[in-house]
Amino acid sequence: MNESHNSDKRISKEESWGYDRSTLDYIQRAAAHGLYEIRGLGAKRKVPHFDDLVFLGASMSRYPLEGYREKCATKTILGTRFASRPVELEIPITVAGMSFGALSANVKEALGRAATEVGTSTTTGDGGMTSEERNSSKVLVYQCLPSRYGFNPDDLRRADAIEVVIGQGAKPGGGGMLLGQKVNPRVAQMRTLPAGVDQRSASRHPDWTGPDDLIIKIHELREITDWEKPIYVKVGATRTFHDVKLAIHAGADVIVVDGMQGGTAATQTCFIEHVGIPTLAALRQAVDALEDMNMKGTVQLIISGGIRTGADVAKALAMGADAVSIGQGVLMALGCNSESWIDSGGQHISAAQDYLKIGTEAGYCHHCHTGQCPVGIATQDELLEQRLRPKIGAKRLKNYLNTLNMELTTIARACGKNNVHHLEREDLVALTIEAAAMANIPLAGTEWIPGNGMK
Amino acid sequence: MENIKFDLQTTSVREINKFLHHEIAEGTVPRIIIEHPDGAHNIAAGLNVNCEVEIRGHVGYYAAGMNQHASVLIAGNAGTGVAENMMNGRVHVRGFASNSAGASAHGGLLIVDGDAGLRCGISLKGGDIVVGGSVGSFSAFMAQAGRMVICGNAGDALGDSLYEAVVYVKGHIKSLGADARIEDMTADDHQALESLLNQAGVSYSMHRPSDFKRIASARNLYHWNADANQEY
Numbered sequence: 016m017n018e019s020h021n022s023d024k025r026i027s028k029e030e031s032w033g034y035d036r037s038t039l040d041y042i043q044r045a046a047a048h049g050l051y052e053i054r055g056l057g058a059k060r061k062v063p064h065f066d067d068l069v070f071l072g073a074s075m076s077r078y079p080l081e082g083y084r085e086k087c088a089t090k091t092i093l094g095t096r097f098a099s100r101p102v103e104l105e106i107p108i109t110v111a112g113m114s115f116g117a118l119s120a121n122v123k124e125a126l127g128r129a130a131t132e133v134g135t136s137t138t139t140g141d142g143g144m145t146s147e148e149r150n151s152s153k154v155l156v157y158q159c160l161p162s163r164y165g166f167n168p169d170d171l172r173r174a175d176a177i178e179v180v181i182g183q184g185a186k187p188g189g190g191g192m193l194l195g196q197k198v199n200p201r202v203a204q205m206r207t208l209p210a211g212v213d214q215r216s217a218s219r220h221p222d223w224t225g226p227d228d229l230i231i232k233i234h235e236l237r238e239i240t241d242w243e244k245p246i247y248v249k250v251g252a253t254r255t256f257h258d259v260k261l262a263i264h265a266g267a268d269v270i271v272v273d274g275m276q277g278g279t280a281a282t283q284t285c286f287i288e289h290v291g292i293p294t295l296a297a298l299r300q301a302v303d304a305l306e307d308m309n310m311k312g313t314v315q316l317i318i319s320g321g322i323r324t325g326a327d328v329a330k331a332l333a334m335g336a337d338a339v340s341i342g343q344g345v346l347m348a349l350g351c352n353s354e355s356w357i358d359s360g361g362q363h364i365s366a367a368q369d370y371l372k373i374g375t376e377a378g379y380c381h382h383c384h385t386g387q388c389p390v391g392i393a394t395q396d397e398l399l400e401q402r403l404r405p406k407i408g409a410k411r412l413k414n415y416l417n418t419l420n421m422e423l424t425t426i427a428r429a430c431g432k433n434n435v436h437h438l439e440r441e442d443l444v445a446l447t448i449e450a451a452a453m454a455n456i457p458l459a460g461t462e463w464i465p466g467n468g469m470k
Numbered sequence: 471m472e473n474i475k476f477d478l479q480t481t482s483v484r485e486i487n488k489f490l491h492h493e494i495a496e497g498t499v500p501r502i503i504i505e506h507p508d509g510a511h512n513i514a515a516g517l518n519v520n521c522e523v524e525i526r527g528h529v530g531y532y533a534a535g536m537n538q539h540a541s542v543l544i545a546g547n548a549g550t551g552v553a554e555n556m557m558n559g560r561v562h563v564r565g566f567a568s569n570s571a572g573a574s575a576h577g578g579l580l581i582v583d584g585d586a587g588l589r590c591g592i593s594l595k596g597g598d599i600v601v602g603g604s605v606g607s608f609s610a611f612m613a614q615a616g617r618m619v620i621c622g623n624a625g626d627a628l629g630d631s632l633y634e635a636v637v638y639v640k641g642h643i644k645s646l647g648a649d650a651r652i653e654d655m656t657a658d659d660h661q662a663l664e665s666l667l668n669q670a671g672v673s674y675s676m677h678r679p680s681d682f683k684r685i686a687s688a689r690n691l692y693h694w695n696a697d698a699n700q701e702y
């Protein structure tokens with residue numbers, strides 16, 4: 016055999032599986048710096064996901080709806096348990112909590128505008144509420160986080176719903192992190208921190224410690240806001256079955272479960288990749304918990320963590336979620352990891368050099384922690400943030416959300432549903448044994464659910 | 471202005487809070503008396519008007535939570551999170567306070583005449599706290615701004631991961647937390663202490679600022695890792 020044709024297959028150049036080039040790079044970086052890697056976005060490894068499920072469309076035994084002619088409702092109501100003013104959304108696709116600080120004020124404004132135009136909600140983050148996002152968002156969810164940065168009763172009353180954040184999928188058990196280069200004077204002032212510090216926020220709430228305390232804390236938030244606003248409880252996916260039951264017990268109106276593919280603006284890579292369970296498994300457990308407590312339909316469930324497409328949304332709804340929440344997909348719609356940014360005249364300007372400067376390329380970037388976002392999204396830099404104009408960003412995001420919604424209704428009609436919330440588990444089968452086991456859905460072409468009957 | 475009286479034996483916390491949020495006319499500073507609190511939670515939470523509230527007895531969790539303008543007197547002991555996230559105003563506990571007293575308070579003054587439990591002043595963001603007695607472990611944990619005066623002793627890990635908040639302790643400190651250190655008292659510290667003790671009331675005039683130690687951040691944790699740029 017001619018060696019030059021198969022040079023990569025020579026045994027003298029055999030790559031190790033356990034010590035492949037990426038592992039070697041990791042070890043050598045650790046040896047050079049003595050510090051772990053910090054990065055943004057979510058888990059990059061392949062885990063069982065919604066892609067491993069497919070729908071059984073209607074045919075003989077079920078009746079499909081006409082694709083373009085028959086109505087398919089997408090209206091979604093969240094917070095019907097205790098709140099006197101539940102949140103009403105036109106679509107079951109919401110924008111996840113992302114902080115001003117991690118993102119620029121322009122981005123927060125773009126998120127609000129787009130969400131308002133399509134009739135959905137946006138969410139604040141670990142940096143308080145900015146006037147930009149309050150003014151641009153018709154429905155704004157206000158997070159109550161362990162750090163309590165900028166947390167105040169006026170914003171609480173100005174919010175449309177309150178989300179008590181226990182954890183997030185990228186780092187269940189971890190607190191926020193914002194490196195000094197993003198802590199500009201406005202961010203610092205909102206968080207009561209000295210400008211430029213590497214901010215590491217608390218992972219535990221300051222004034223309650225367990226589920227029984229949380230009952231009283233939720234009560235307090237309701238008292239302060241006169242029982243008007245839905246209260247969400249957000250957990251990172253770990254022991255989801257128990258966590259969801261405890262959150263229901265604590266009095267949540269809505270539970271948000273964020274799987275391990277969920278994003279972050281900055282966390283240790285080892286945390287992102289090795290702590291937490293996949294969204295698929297977490298969703299199944301959350302629905303089990305709701306059903307176990309007979310709370311399905313009373314307490315609503317929002318799932319997040321790696322939702323990208325309308326098909327993902329449809330599968331999440333069919334498995335029992337009431338809505339989904341999207342962070343990374345939303346940023347990508349705005350231009351994250353895109354080759355270019357768009358100037359005020361609509362011209363695409365290459366960002367290649369700026370990706371190079373931070374040691375990456377479009378398509379691989381996870382450098383939100385640096386604050387040097389080449390497309391002006393995850394930054395507080397005065398020049399870079401100009402690259403994302405709220406109007407253009409909002410238009411792109413609106414297109415993305417509308418696309419997801421059209422895909423969602425396409426699938427729902429094909430399954431014979433005139434309401435996307437009528438999608439059901441029986442509409443799904445799994446393509447892999449792992450997904451079948453995690454989602455508790457039969458392997459395609461069989462009636463076999465691995466481990467059926469066991470929890 | 472006449473007193474407005476509520477009795478928690480016959481009226482619910484919800485009704486009282488609703489009254490406090492909505493029924494107090496602009497420009498008046500009424501005095502509200504709440505009797506028989508019997509440890510109920512969330513009494514007088516979210517007060518957004520100027521009024522005086524006197525609670526005659528022990529309260530549960532989050533009494534006067536997120537107070538914005540009111541002056542609240544608790545003639546008894548307070549449960550977890552009294553005056554948590556206070557923005558402004560004044561909350562005075564005549565007895566003891568449980569854990570997380572004054573947690574994440576952005577402003578205002580919390581006075582606890584007795585001892586306070588664990589995590590007093592945790593995550594403090596600009597509020598002031600004066601404790602007549604001692605405080606438990608992890609007090610002033612990650613306190614970002616504001617001042618804490620402890621006239622008794624402090625437990626373990628006082629001021630762990632402090633930012634810009636300053637803690638004054640008269641008694642014994644069991645141990646300091648990471649990045650907290652004892653610093654010399656300056657003239658400004660003396661002045662600040664004197665004014666805080668004054669505001670806390672006459673019974674605090676027995677304390678002399680010169681008997682206190684100042685605890686502040688060594689600021690070694692402000693940046694990720696001093697060795698971060700090492701290259702071999």
Ligand code: SF4
Nearest residue numbers: 351352380382383388
């Ligand atoms: S392009 Fe910007 S938002 Fe996207 S991963 Fe890179 S730094 Fe983060």
